[in-house]
Amino acid sequence: MIPGTDLLAALSVPAYMTDSENRLAFYNDAAAELWQCRPPCGEPLSAGPMRLFMPNGVPLAPEEWPTARLLRDGELPPTVELYAQRRDGSRFSAVPHPSLLRDENGRVIGTVNLLIDVPHSGQGDIEAARLAAIVASSDDVIISKNLDGVITSWNAAATRVFGYEPEEMVGQSILKIIPPELHSEEQQILAKLKRGERISHYDTVRMTKGGQRVDISLTVSPLRDRHGRIVGASKVARDVTERKRSEALQRLLFDELNHRVKNTLAIVTALASQSLLKTSSPEEFAESFTGRVEALARAHDLLMLGQMRGTTLADLVHEQVILAGGARIYADGPRVDLDPQAVVQIGLVLHELATNARKYGALSTPNGRLNITWAHMPDREREVVIHWRESGVPNMRPPQARGFGTTLIERTTQAFGGRATIEFRPGGLACDLQLQLRDDPSPPALRLPPSNGRRLAAPPHTVPNLEGRRILVVDDELVIAMDLEARLSGLGCIVIGPAATAAAAIALIGSEEIDAALVDANLGGHRVDDVAASLAQRHIPFAFVTGYGPEALPDTFRHVPVVAKPINVAQLNETLAALAASIKR
Structure with a gap:
């Protein structure tokens, strides 16, 4: 039996299901009785138990059937009374009530349709049938129970989350899926229901067939008979295990x-x-x-x-x-x-x-x-x-x-x-x-290339010859800018700036004679693409000075040298030496 069809099979209202190609996938006894035949599943619905006509007698094309339109357009077609013709030529009036059927990932896999024989139906029957269809196709766990805690219905989502089939749970106590230490919680719920008290939405834990604990978000609503008496409860639960894990990870981080x-x-x-x-x-x-x-x-x-x-x-x-x-x-x-x-x-x-x-x-x-x-x-x-x-x-x-x-x-x-x-x-x-060392540390996700015994070279330490060179400093951190200014002055440079904004830097580039530049890759939360472009346009060599990673650099300037923050004097000197070597005048 297709999951979720047990509720439809028990309905006295004709109900059937189609797959995503609008082929007949399931129908209940009431539908077979209405059609007066039992067509095989798997064939197109339009070639099956009946033909549909508009109220004016015009035949309805297969692509315009309510289930076909719902699968194609994703929207519920208008509810209208249609005429259906059986295989033997007899006709009956019917009001279709189709709903989309989705799998656990939200993909459409077919439809559920209630076909109400108008002469024998009432509004209450239609609403009950529609509710049954919603329950059968819902992604949320929907369980009903009586006031003794005995389960009376169990939908397909409950099977997916908890692992039990409906025949394993209907007639059983709800305590079967509740951890022992939370049994008192269920007793309190039943007591409140009997007193007619409201039960607020809350998070709790339930047990699967395999013994795993599942975090769920639970809503409990009373079920009443035709006289308004509370006769049980409907429980709607949503698996929030991933949400709980995300919250725990966030707290950990x-x-x-x-x-x-x-x-x-x-x-x-x-x-x-x-x-x-x-x-x-x-x-x-x-x-x-x-x-x-x-x-x-x-x-x-x-x-x-x-x-x-x-x-x-x-x-x-x-x-x-x-x-x-x-x-x-x-x-x-x-x-x-x-x-x-x-x-x-x-x-x-x-x-x-x-x-x-x-x-x-x-x-x-x-x-x-x-x-x-x-x-x-x-x-x-x-x-x-x-x-x-x-x-x-x-x-x-x-x-x-x-x-x-x-x-x-x-x-x-x-x-x-x-x-x-x-x-x-x-x-x-x-x-x-x-x-x-500690045992079994988590292996790193990303590593630099190991040495493997090779001799790994780096540029030698150098004191650059920058006497009289005019160096632009662009940095919005005053202390860092002052430190760079002092270091450059100590090397005999003439410092231009410092500039704390892109606009100020571009103005200096356009008005001052500049030999080279040191540019922070991010100024006040903004990238420095325009500053880099202005320097490149005037063929002024420059380097970035930044504490950010490569993602903060302008895309077209990833090849430019980088001095990492906090600033290493040797790296700064080596970078300045490279800039000095590329100065043309």
Whole structure:
């Protein structure tokens, strides 16, 4: 039996169903009695049990039948009295009441039609028949029960959601689909119904045939007999499991965002205080603190690429060490997945080691080399040892004072249940970091290409020759604009601007002599396509300075160099050097 036909089969009103091609799919005994035949299902309705005529006697074309028009136009045709002719030639008057039949995804799969024999019908019968058709074809669960909680009807949607067929549930207690701890809820509903009290719409939980819990939105309405007495209830339920999951995910995301923001601010605050304690001058503090914040930003960039689920150790080494070190670095090791917390903490450790190498170690001398390898401990997949080996460093001596970097390295490895071994050998620093990582982190969704043992090169650190060059600064953040202005002035540049709006920038481009430009990719929430186009039209080289991703850049200028925020001095200098090389005059 087609789902939902049990209610139609029980009707005393003639009812039939068609498929999406208007072929006969089902009919009840009342329809067969009205037609005085039992046509086979699957044939076109117009070739089946009857022919239809307009009240004036004009035959109705098959494409103009009510069910055909409803399937074609998607709208209910006007309700009119038609004449139907049976196969034996006899006629009867009828009023059709078709409704579209949809599957659980909302696609039209046919029609449900009530065919009311006018001489034997009343308005009440028509309305009852129409209601039965609506119940049978509804996407919502519709269940009726008596005042003892015994189910009296069960539609196709109830079967789809809960898994029980009508014959399994009609005559059974409604408690069959209610979790045991909510049985008292049903008793309260029945008591209110008997007292004639109103029951407000609410969300609750029900059980499927397989034992799964389903979140539903429930409406309970009283059923009355012809004398107005309450004899039962109709329950309309909608599966809201996905809505509940979305709400839970939203709460989780907000909680996670709140945690990450506060945690990041706490890290920044700690880095500031610790950097201040271990430095002897404002310049040294600014350099060390800015570098650590940049390392934190790079770690978060990797987390964003991995949809906040983590990244790999190879990607972290690539981002924190290799990009800043050039071709003298060799990195290799097996795949190791890191969770978000490990990405941040190990990222800061790698930054401290890389900073030391650039200042005093292998990356501070032309002949220096740095090898970074890592491996799993035997039979311990989540225990990893990172080997940091520097060579080619003449006159390597241990530092006279213990710095913040050393403390951070040791405390981090201890937090991961391991230890750090640091040796200042004659040729360079040797450091082993033993880490006990958390079990089974979620693999990142997107990764940078792993090193696979190759030597990965980056442009060497450069101080650009920009003496006397006129550089336009476009940025709506005053502090950042001031910082750029100070850095450019320190390089001997003449700063034009800064301009805080696109209009101001375009005006300066048209009126000032400009050699190159640094342009924020977003000004007050607006893209800078017009500014970029004005610069390109006048053949002025420029770079974007932005904290946004590539999607914020003007589409036709994705090839333009980008300086990421927070600004890395080395990257800024390298970008300025490239701009200086492209200046024609």
